[in-house]
């Protein structure tokens with residue numbers, strides 16, 4: 001997805017959370033001088049492949065087989081640790097550096113791509129961690145307009161950004177593990193972020209003409225109503 005398509009949804013998310021666009025742009029610019037252009041071919045060829053998108057809900061440990069059976073595995077944030085500890089190699093990690101940046105650093109040093117996200121509320125982490133990463137294996141991302149080496153391929157939370165990344169590079173089928181939109185252990189802020197993740201995955205599902213089983217417990221009409229107020 002390009003930014004022009006994503007922008008109306010981005011604006012709605014900013015308004016919903018009260019986040020500032022300027023703060024995201026400052027974060028992006030800080031990331032831009034600490035990263036270099038990442039050729040998406042370095043992810044490998046995901047075209048037509050079954051890509052497993054791992055979220056970090058507690059159910060992840062029971063669903064690892066989904067990743068084992070997939071062609072490509074993209075892990076969001078702490079899902080990377082759970083999968084690696086379970087003996088599953090991951091092909092990419094997507095993170096906003098707020099929980100396990102050491103894992104992200106190690107992966108880049110081992111030659112596994114990491115999509116590292118800069119936003120208005122993680123600038124200290126961007127400053128601290130991006131320079132430590134192996135730049136050849138780091139894709140810097142923003143939710144604002146792209147600039148220099150910093151890309152925006154769509155999405156908001158780590159997990160849905162992973163799905164948008166897979167879509168962008170031509171994934172054939174997306175399968176999900178470690179997702180729980182009704183997780184009682186999450187706080188109110190995370191709950192609202194997960195609501196956005198569900199809307200964004202519904203948007204992706206519609207655009208791809210695919211059905212994501214992970215959304216079957218959500219009310220698709222409700223997700224559509226929210227989306228239809230924003231996008232056509």
Ligand SMILES: Nc1ncnc2c1ncn2[C@@H]1O[C@H](COP(=O)(O)OP(=O)(O)OP(=O)(O)O)[C@@H](O)[C@H]1O
Nearest residue numbers: 055056057076077078099157158159160179180183
């Ligand atoms: N029940 C859940 N709890 C947490 N994450 C979930 C859940 N279900 C799905 N996910 C996805 O897993 C991703 C990784 O979760 P984790 O809690 O490790 O990350 P995080 O760094 O706090 O993520 P974010 O900053 O995107 O909120 C989330 O971004 C979200 O997209």
Ligand SMILES: Nc1nc2c(c(=O)[nH]1)N=C(CO)CN2
Nearest residue numbers: 019119120121156157158193
């Ligand atoms: N400004 C801002 N942007 C974000 C934030 C956040 O807390 N603040 N959290 C995200 C996913 O958790 C993604 N983007």
